[in-house]
Structure formats: structure tokens, C-alpha cells
Amino acid sequence: MASAKVAKVKKQSIPGSKKDGDLADESSRSLSDYEILSTIGTGTFGRVVLVRNNDTRNYFALKVMAITEVIRLKQIEHVKNEKEILASISHPFIVNMYWANHDNTFLYMLMEYVPGGEVFSYLRNYGRFSNSMANFYASEIVSALEYLHSRSIVYRDLKPENLLLDRDGHLKITDFGFSKKLLDRTWTLCGTPEYLAPEIIQSKGHSKAVDWWSLGILIYEMIVGFPPFFDDQPFGIYEKILAGKIDWPRHIDPVAKDLIKKLLVPDRTKRLGNMKNGADDVKKHKWFKAVDWDDVLARKLSPPIIPKVTHNGDTKNFDTYSEDDWQKTAPAAEKDVEPFLDF
Ligand SMILES: Nc1ncnc2c1ncn2[C@@H]1O[C@H](COP(=O)(O)OP(=O)(O)O)[C@@H](O)[C@H]1O
Numbered sequence: 001m002a003s004a005k006v007a008k009v010k011k012q013s014i015p016g017s018k019k020d021g022d023l024a025d026e027s028s029r030s031l032s033d034y035e036i037l038s039t040i041g042t043g044t045f046g047r048v049v050l051v052r053n054n055d056t057r058n059y060f061a062l063k064v065m066a067i068t069e070v071i072r073l074k075q076i077e078h079v080k081n082e083k084e085i086l087a088s089i090s091h092p093f094i095v096n097m098y099w100a101n102h103d104n105t106f107l108y109m110l111m112e113y114v115p116g117g118e119v120f121s122y123l124r125n126y127g128r129f130s131n132s133m134a135n136f137y138a139s140e141i142v143s144a145l146e147y148l149h150s151r152s153i154v155y156r157d158l159k160p161e162n163l164l165l166d167r168d169g170h171l172k173i174t175d176f177g178f179s180k181k182l183l184d185r186t187w188t189l190c191g192t193p194e195y196l197a198p199e200i201i202q203s204k205g206h207s208k209a210v211d212w213w214s215l216g217i218l219i220y221e222m223i224v225g226f227p228p229f230f231d232d233q234p235f236g237i238y239e240k241i242l243a244g245k246i247d248w249p250r251h252i253d254p255v256a257k258d259l260i261k262k263l264l265v266p267d268r269t270k271r272l273g274n275m276k277n278g279a280d281d282v283k284k285h286k287w288f289k290a291v292d293w294d295d296v297l298a299r300k301l302s303p304p305i306i307p308k309v310t311h312n313g314d315t316k317n318f319d320t321y322s323e324d325d326w327q328k329t330a331p332a333a334e335k336d337v338e339p340f341l342d343f
């Protein structure tokens, strides 16, 4: 098996063109009430930093996005969707957002801090996950996708980099930067090359079906250790996705393989999850035979990895990032801040 080329580097997303927060004791929306500690993640146009509330001493993850970059990369609608959607949902396997705010330089989103780190790091360290480990993570994702789709929300950026482990080892999906509330289909080319469904590449208009495709990619990547379609260049990846040829290592469980094949069906009308019984068809697949879906939602399955977390503000499970003087970013022009006045 040619596994040598598996990328250790993170897959790059390509930007296409709560009930008002569970405020509890975190009602302060003023940045000055938080101490900024260190960067725990960076992305296309911003970073996520660990912060601590000066009064309560609680830790949070603050996503900070430079307004000038959001505009340059034409991500205005996407960041607004991200905030609106995160504010409107609540699910055990989705990161909780407390509030959003902005000044003339940055957009801010205060989220719960999920200290276990990215599934990406665990997967690269393990090489690949066992069938039962992959089954556990896939079960929690199916539960979250079913919830999102029932609210007409398509997630569109499923990948190990956006899946975090909480202190107990349960999943938290983060990064709703490409999620969207759908009435019908949408046409924006966005997502991450390795995880794009054929209909996105072909600009046919796409819907919730793209999340079920990327679930197929994710289960394959967890069990095999690298995604089914990969190349150095996005164009090469797209060609492989459209050609649809998949190598199946011998160790792969035949039942998992059957599910992956049914998710990676190019014809989205025949893709599992996207037919008339929706997510139920996925939940009833025999790879999930032993799964009690009520137990999944109640976080009763036993997590296969318990992250090493010594205290609430522990960042050892994240890479270290240079701080780059990011706080010195220049403010945006007044007219550029305008689209974000209600952020
Ligand atoms: N709530 C959180 N708790 C801990 N780490 C987080 C949280 N949200 C994001 N991160 C880390 O920051 C990284 C970048 O955040 P993300 O929202 O994915 O940004 P981008 O849209 O730029 O990809 C994530 O991959 C993850 O490692």
C-alpha cells in the first residue's frame, strides 16, 4: 500500500467566494474582561486563542478573525453564517459558542475550550484507528449531522482537523465557517479538496448529501490512515475524486467498506443518508449494528481515547504556534467594518 505520501500537514480549507448564547456566568462580552493566553489553532484568516475570564477564572477558546482578511478572501457571508448558525444550535457533539463581538480590527467568537486537541493529531500519531475506534467517532458524527440536517443546516467541512476531543474523549465538532442554512441547493465551491463531493467539483449545486460523502471520506481516513483520494495538488485530487477509483487495504473490515462505498456514491440520489429515510439509512447500516443511538446522544459510549489533560487551561494537546504580533493588525476602514456591525 502506498501510504508514504500521507500528509502530516493539515488539509487546507478553500474559501469559496443560541439562542443568543448560553450566557450563564459568562455574560461579559467585553474583551477587556479576558486575559489572552496563547494561540491554539490557526486557520485561513484568523486564529483561535485560549483566554481566561479575569473574574470567574474560567478558560475559553476565542476565535479571532481579521476583518481586512475576511473581506480580502470574500468570506463575509461565510463568517456571518458561522456566527448565526453556532448561535442557534446546541448539541452534545458540537462546540458551544457563548457570544460574538467585533471591534474595528477583528471579529470575535467566544466558545467553550475543548482541551483534548484535534482528532487529526491522534490519527497521525496512531497511524490509523481500529475499526471500533472509527465506529465510535463516526457514531457521534452521525448523531450531530442528523441534528444539523434536521435543521436544514449543511456543515460542509468535515475532516479530522475540525474534530476536537473533550476532556472525556467525546467529540466536539468545531469550525462552522462553511456551514449554511439551506432552503434548496447551493453553488459555492468551498470545503477541503480531499473531502469534496463530485457534485461540488462539478458545480452542479449541492446540498446535505455532501456531508454524507465527506463522512465516507472520514471513515476511510480513520481506518486507513489517509484519505482515499489524495495528491500534491488540488487539481490532482479532483481528478481522482471524479475518476472514483479507491484502493482498499486488505485489513479494512468488509462491513466498514460496504458503508464507505455506499457513502461515496457519486450519484447523490443513491448516496446513503441522502435518500428518503435520510440519516436513518446510515444509522441502520450493519456497521452500526451494535450502536444504541439513544446512548450515543446521551454520551454513554466509552471513548477509545481519553486525552491527557492536567487542568482546564492545559494546551499540551495542541501544537504551538508563533504569536506573530497578530494583535498589531491594522484596523479596517470604516466602510469595511459596516457589514459586521451586528456581529
Ligand atoms: N473551541 C475550541 N477549543 C479548542 N480548540 C479549538 C476550538 N475551536 C477551534 N480550535 C482549534 O483551532 C483550529 C482552527 O479553528 P477553526 O475554527 O477550524 O478555524 P478555521 O476556520 O480557520 O479552520 C481548530 O482546528 C482547532 O485545533
Ligand SMILES: [Mg+2]
Residues within 6 Å of the ligand: 013, 043, 161, 162, 175
Ligand atoms: Mg478549521
